[in-house]
Amino acid sequence: MNPREPLKRVLYIDLSKKSFWIDEREDLFERWLGGVGVAVQLFKEEASKNVDPLSPENPVIFSVGPLTSLYPLASKTIAIFKSPLTGNLGESHAGGRSAIALRLAGYGATVIKGASQLPVYLVIKEEEVEFRDASALWGVSNAITVGRILRETAPGQGVRTIMRIGKAGEKLVSYAAVMTETYRHFGRLGLGAVLGSKKVKGIIIYGKHTIPVEDKKKYREVYDRLYKLSVESDAMKRYHDIGTAMNILPLNYIGALPTRNLNSSRFEGAEEISGENIAEKKLARRIACAHCPVACIHIASIREPYPDEPYFYKTTFISYDHELIYSLGSMLGVKKIDNVLRLIDIVEAFGLDAISAGVSLAWATEAYKRGIVTINETLVELDWGNVENYIEAIKYIVEQPNHFYTTLAKGTREASKHYGGQEFALNFGGNEMPGYHTGYGAIIGYSIGSRHSHLDCAGYRVDQTIKEPPSPEEYVEMLIKEEEWRQVLTSLVICLFARTIYTVENVVDALKPLGYDCTEDELKKLGEEIYLEKQKLKIELGFNPRELKIPSRVFETSTPHGLLRRDYVEKALQHYAELIEYKINTSD
Numbered sequence: 001m002n003p004r005e006p007l008k009r010v011l012y013i014d015l016s017k018k019s020f021w022i023d024e025r026e027d028l029f030e031r032w033l034g035g036v037g038v039a040v041q042l043f044k045e046e047a048s049k050n051v052d053p054l055s056p057e058n059p060v061i062f063s064v065g066p067l068t069s070l071y072p073l074a075s076k077t078i079a080i081f082k083s084p085l086t087g088n089l090g091e092s093h094a095g096g097r098s099a100i101a102l103r104l105a106g107y108g109a110t111v112i113k114g115a116s117q118l119p120v121y122l123v124i125k126e127e128e129v130e131f132r133d134a135s136a137l138w139g140v141s142n143a144i145t146v147g148r149i150l151r152e153t154a155p156g157q158g159v160r161t162i163m164r165i166g167k168a169g170e171k172l173v174s175y176a177a178v179m180t181e182t183y184r185h186f187g188r189l190g191l192g193a194v195l196g197s198k199k200v201k202g203i204i205i206y207g208k209h210t211i212p213v214e215d216k217k218k219y220r221e222v223y224d225r226l227y228k229l230s231v232e233s234d235a236m237k238r239y240h241d242i243g244t245a246m247n248i249l250p251l252n253y254i255g256a257l258p259t260r261n262l263n264s265s266r267f268e269g270a271e272e273i274s275g276e277n278i279a280e281k282k283l284a285r286r287i288a289c290a291h292c293p294v295a296c297i298h299i300a301s302i303r304e305p306y307p308d309e310p311y312f313y314k315t316t317f318i319s320y321d322h323e324l325i326y327s328l329g330s331m332l333g334v335k336k337i338d339n340v341l342r343l344i345d346i347v348e349a350f351g352l353d354a355i356s357a358g359v360s361l362a363w364a365t366e367a368y369k370r371g372i373v374t375i376n377e378t379l380v381e382l383d384w385g386n387v388e389n390y391i392e393a394i395k396y397i398v399e400q401p402n403h404f405y406t407t408l409a410k411g412t413r414e415a416s417k418h419y420g421g422q423e424f425a426l427n428f429g430g431n432e433m434p435g436y437h438t439g440y441g442a443i444i445g446y447s448i449g450s451r452h453s454h455l456d457c458a459g460y461r462v463d464q465t466i467k468e469p470p471s472p473e474e475y476v477e478m479l480i481k482e483e484e485w486r487q488v489l490t491s492l493v494i495c496l497f498a499r500t501i502y503t504v505e506n507v508v509d510a511l512k513p514l515g516y517d518c519t520e521d522e523l524k525k526l527g528e529e530i531y532l533e534k535q536k537l538k539i540e541l542g543f544n545p546r547e548l549k550i551p552s553r554v555f556e557t558s559t560p561h562g563l564l565r566r567d568y569v570e571k572a573l574q575h576y577a578e579l580i581e582y583k584i585n586t587s588d
């Protein structure tokens with residue numbers, strides 16, 4: 001069998017009717033490769049432009065691509081949906097076993113639509129979908145516990161993925177995440193709330209197929225080359241040794257680590273919460289997504305004494321990375337490793353996106369300290385570094401006992417619209433800021449990126465490699481070019497950490513033994529087309545590139561390139577808007 005055969009199958013699941021069917025969508029996979037390329041098209045087919053993100057009509061698409069299960073680091077699943085956080089296109093990527101399971105179950109994508117009346121969890125087994133009662137699981141707030149229970153009910157370790165939501169998803173927090181396996185997530189943009197609105201507590205997918213390859217000799221040759229690069233390249237070695245937490249110290253050194261709601265870009269506690277220090281004192285083990293030889297997932301352990309039991313300790317394992325240490329550490333002024341890890345643990349248990357949760361708390365702390373909101377709203381005193389009260393506040397975000405927390409559960413854009421403080425509400429297009437205040441590239445990248453994420457076009461990286469920023473127009477075009485190529489990578493689908501390995505030449509080589517004969521130019525053109533499809537879709541869903549707003553705080557706190565100028569960023573955003581309008585108007 002040709003490896004492309006199973007990829008073209010799309011599993012449709014209608015939760016309202018408790019029905020499912022399989023369609024052969026060769027048309028989509030031939031034209032758009034897989035992953036993001038295909039998922040965007042499936043979303044367009046299913047969703048109307050005014051769809052409410054939390055309504056049954058909002059479809060959730062999971063998709064994989066031609067490299068999934070076949071090459072190292074091709075370990076990610078793409079999720080596309082309408083985001084309750086931004087009110088626009090939602091896109092999130094997760095690893096674990098999700099991608100392998102979906103592909104080896106015989107599918108290139110699954111479309112989940114409708115909503116169940118009662119809580120369910122789905123079990124997908126090749127040609128069969130079970131809608132199992134999850135009433136007993138609904139209300140179990142800890143997503144890790146939910147995973148353990150589902151594991152018991154669904155034997156088959158190693159060949160299945162278990163996705164699930166925590167209480168944050170049930171309570172429709174706009175930045176609720178979906179956890180896969182124990183330490184991976186569809187973190188950003190609120191997929192957890194969308195599944196919560198559909199009353200889906202979990203999804204289990206069994207993947208037991210194998211994928212035959214026609215040209216085994218060539219496949220082996222390319223595989224070995226990519227594998228060697230994966231385990232021997234310096235970039236990947238760093239991901240393995242310390243992980244992305246290696247970024248804390250250098251960012252702090254150059255003055256680019258957002259601290260206390262970006263009142264500063266240097267944190268006096270950076271040494272203590274650095275990746276190096278955590279690795280030395282707390283690292284328990286490293287794990288990997290399926291089919292990844294890098295193992296960048298770092299797990300720390302903390303021991304806490306049981307009250308009244310002096311020699312008994314509870315040991316908790318917590319995964320950490322740069323974004324989590326930034327958002328729940330420096331951004332909140334938390335200086336002790338154990339305290340950062342405790343915050344990560346509770347955010348993880350509730351199933352919240354750590355970046356949005358931390359940045360929302362940072363905004364709330366500043367709003368409280370400035371008297372914009374009072375204890376009547378916050379219910380606890382919010383102060384930098386006050387971890388016990390932050391733990392309480394996280395519980396309130398999930399439980400939403402009053403209007404303030406109901407609004408904060410919708411993110412900083414919504415909260416600041418109601419209560420004030422928009423100038424220090426650190427979101428871009430509604431998505432909370434990642435942990436890099438490196439310069440113009442970062443800020444423009446967060447603004448114009450399709451997901452408003454640092455991973456869209458990595459402007460934060462460019463900032464760190466250039467001496468002087470180019471003109472605003474050139475910067476925008478450089479970032480769009482990068483984002484266009486990333487559309488190919490996320491359609492294949494590979495982990496973006498491996499972007500330096502999957503060069504255009506290597507991608508062409510990797511596709512050949514699988515029966516894809518495409519040139520470098522054709523791949524690049526495809527990237528441009530997918531990028532444009534996403535931009536068009538965003539605009540249809542209500543995004544207006546001319547209405548992008550940048551919080552003033554960004555211009556008040558120094559970066560390694562000094563204080564940023566608003567006129568430079570505005571010029572860049574205007575160029576972006578004109579360029580997108582031009583591209584759309586001149587496309588067929």
Ligand code: SF4
Pocket residue numbers: 073075095096239287288289292293294295296297495496497
């Ligand atoms: S590098 Fe890390 S995130 Fe990427 S596939 Fe490997 S383990 Fe997963």
